[in-house]
Amino acid sequence: MTPAFERLQKHLKQLPGLGYRSSERIALHLLVEKPGQLPALVLALEEAARAVRRCGRCGNLAESEYCAVCADDRRDRSVVCVVEHVPDLVAIERSGAYRGSYHVLHGKLSPIHGVGPDDLNLAALRARIEAGEVAELILALSNDVEGEATCHYLTEHLPAVAAGRSLSVTRIGFGLPSGGGVLYADSVTLKSALEGRRNYQ
Amino acid sequence: MRLRKLTLRHFRNVGFAALELKGRQQFLVGANGQGKTNLLEAAGFLTALRSFRAVDNKLLVGHGEHTAAIVCDLEHERQGETKVTIKLRHDGKELWCDNARVTRLADYLGKFPTVVFSSQDLQLVRGSPAGRRRWLDLTLAAMDAGYLRALQTFTRALAERNALLKRGVTGDAQLTAFELTLAPAAAELIRLRMAGLKALGATLKKNYAQLCDDAEPVGLVYDPNFAEASEEVLLARWAAGRARDAQFRTTLVGPHRDDFHFSVRHTAAKDYGSEGQQRSLVLALRLAQAGWFQEKSGIRPVLLADDVLGELDLARRRRFWAAIDPESQVIATGTSLPDAELGTWQVFGVADGDFTENTTTTEANA
Ligand SMILES: [Zn+2]
Numbered sequence: 427m428t429p430a431f432e433r434l435q436k437h438l439k440q441l442p443g444l445g446y447r448s449s450e451r452i453a454l455h456l457l458v459e460k461p462g463q464l465p466a467l468v469l470a471l472e473e474a475a476r477a478v479r480r481c482g483r484c485g486n487l488a489e490s491e492y493c494a495v496c497a498d499d500r501r502d503r504s505v506v507c508v509v510e511h512v513p514d515l516v517a518i519e520r521s522g523a524y525r526g527s528y529h530v531l532h533g534k535l536s537p538i539h540g541v542g543p544d545d546l547n548l549a550a551l552r553a554r555i556e557a558g559e560v561a562e563l564i565l566a567l568s569n570d571v572e573g574e575a576t577c578h579y580l581t582e583h584l585p586a587v588a589a590g591r592s593l594s595v596t597r598i599g600f601g602l603p604s605g606g607g608v609l610y611a612d613s614v615t616l617k618s619a620l621e622g623r624r625n626y627q
Numbered sequence: 628m629r630l631r632k633l634t635l636r637h638f639r640n641v642g643f644a645a646l647e648l649k650g651r652q653q654f655l656v657g658a659n660g661q662g663k664t665n666l667l668e669a670a671g672f673l674t675a676l677r678s679f680r681a682v683d684n685k686l687l688v689g690h691g692e693h694t695a696a697i698v699c700d701l702e703h704e705r706q707g708e709t710k711v712t713i714k715l716r717h718d719g720k721e722l723w724c725d726n727a728r729v730t731r732l733a734d735y736l737g738k739f740p741t742v743v744f745s746s747q748d749l750q751l752v753r754g755s756p757a758g759r760r761r762w763l764d765l766t767l768a769a770m771d772a773g774y775l776r777a778l779q780t781f782t783r784a785l786a787e788r789n790a791l792l793k794r795g796v797t798g799d800a801q802l803t804a805f806e807l808t809l810a811p812a813a814a815e816l817i818r819l820r821m822a823g824l825k826a827l828g829a830t831l832k833k834n835y836a837q838l839c840d841d842a843e844p845v846g847l848v849y850d851p852n853f854a855e856a857s858e859e860v861l862l863a864r865w866a867a868g869r870a871r872d873a874q875f876r877t878t879l880v881g882p883h884r885d886d887f888h889f890s891v892r893h894t895a896a897k898d899y900g901s902e903g904q905q906r907s908l909v910l911a912l913r914l915a916q917a918g919w920f921q922e923k924s925g926i927r928p929v930l931l932a933d934d935v936l937g938e939l940d941l942a943r944r945r946r947f948w949a950a951i952d953p954e955s956q957v958i959a960t961g962t963s964l965p966d967a968e969l970g971t972w973q974v975f976g977v978a979d980g981d982f983t984e985n986t987t988t989t990e991a992n993a
Binding site for chain 2: 535536537538540542543570571572574575576578579582583
């Protein structure tokens with residue numbers, strides 16, 4: 427192996443889900459086996475890095491200030507579904523049962539993994555509530571210890587009343603597989619979970 | 628339930644073994660350290676995918692090997708002829724039931740009860756609380772998915788709260804968030820342990836009377852670290868203890884510090900019981916565990932007796948034999964064959980991880 431190859435492999439190995447073997451395989455594939463595809467990949471990476479960012483309102487993927495959901499005037503902005511990650515949002519969109527807006531936390535509280543409130547996309551959520559924009563929060567976090575603790579944290583630490591409007595908080599979880607997240611639920615389960623959401627405490 | 632065939636590959640010192648088990652009594656005979664206990668350990672693994680020896684699963688995979696396998700062919704009261712395959716790797720385990728992959732422990736638990744009678748069992752009376760908690764958790768979780776769920780939630784939430792304390796996180800917001808998750812699980816654990824120990828204690832008392840002539844009153848006594856099985860009271864206790872917990876960087880109060888003790892004539896058997904009383908108590912406890920498994924699952928457990936028959940004097944051995952369910956399969960180990968009066972055994976000689984069936988029966992030897 428050459429020094430430049432090893433530098434690339436080291437970077438690949440830091441990506442989620444890739445270990446030493448798989449990063450080695452990918453590096454070999456890119457550089458030696460199919461080098462013809464490399465320029466297109468490099469270009470796509472550069473373009474994506476320039477264009478893609480977090481939505482300024484909800485944290486979803488966006489290519490301008492707001493994401494496609496936030497930019498759509500037909501979506502109900504007073505209802506906000508809080509999810510852990512972007513793929514959870516995608517799964518709920520696919521179920522077709524939801525017409526409100528989202529807020530992506532980009533994680534959940536887990537002191538074991540060093541994730542605290544400051545690591546989550548919370549300030550933007552607080553700002554939305556304090557602006558009086560939100561009437562209902564639907565917490566769609568995983569049905570595990572960390573997801574539950576994050577729900578408790580949000581309920582206790584977000585303003586219950588803002589700009590003269592009281593905030594109702596519900597949680598979906600009914601029907602979701604225990605220990606699993608939104609991502610692993612099928613569309614039918616998600617639809618019934620959204621319809622059957624219960625008042626939080 | 629009867630174990631009809633046990634196949635092991637790369638399990639501890641056993642490179643490969645395939646034992647066809649006939650009848651209801653099997654005896655593994657050989658010097659110590661040859662692999663007798665390893666075979667019982669593998670059979671016991673079937674119940675809750677845990678070893679009865681408190682070990683890391685890594686140690687179960689043979690030295691220098693990647694995967695260990697345990698295959699059990701069973702005659703089962705409810706499922707007829709069933710095959711369970713367990714594969715153990717350093718980074719996890721895989722479970723197959725009749726060629727279907729099982730991914731949730733809760734879907735599996737409670738179906739394949741075994742009870743191990745071990746020469747180490749005196750430690751349940753004399754040893755540390757951790758050993759007793761381990762036994763209690765395994766006994767209750769093996770037959771109750773609700774207990775397992777409460778235990779898993781509690782353990783995880785406790786680890787998260789302790790991680791906060793270790794990091795020296797100030798402010799109560801995050802602690803509260805995890806305490807709110809911890810409290811219902813803790814209350815459920817305390818409630819189920821209380822009920823479980825009460826039921827197990829009542830059976831232990833009956834079994835003890837069968838094992839001993841002068842049956843003095845015996846029992847199991849729950850010693851909860853915090854006795855109130857109420858979410859609100861637990862929450863208040865943790866909130867009040869935060870400063871002290873922060874100082875020690877760990878959660879000082881809760882069911883993770885629970886214990887129980889054996890009583891003889893209303894005093895602690897650990898301190899006041901004779902060695903004979905203590906031995907009878909652990910036998911009675913294991914019999915109570917077998918009774919509990921049978922009552923909860925409707926399946927007759929397989930009894931695994933690791934080097935216990937040889938340790939009992941003649942009178943106790945007879946009484947013990949009379950106390951066990953005459954229909955249950957018994958797989959026993961020892962350094963020499965048991966007395967002829969304990970019936971006819973299928974005998975396997977064990978040497979250096981190899982198992983060879985002796986074609987002469989114990990009756991012929993006697
Ligand atoms: Zn957005």
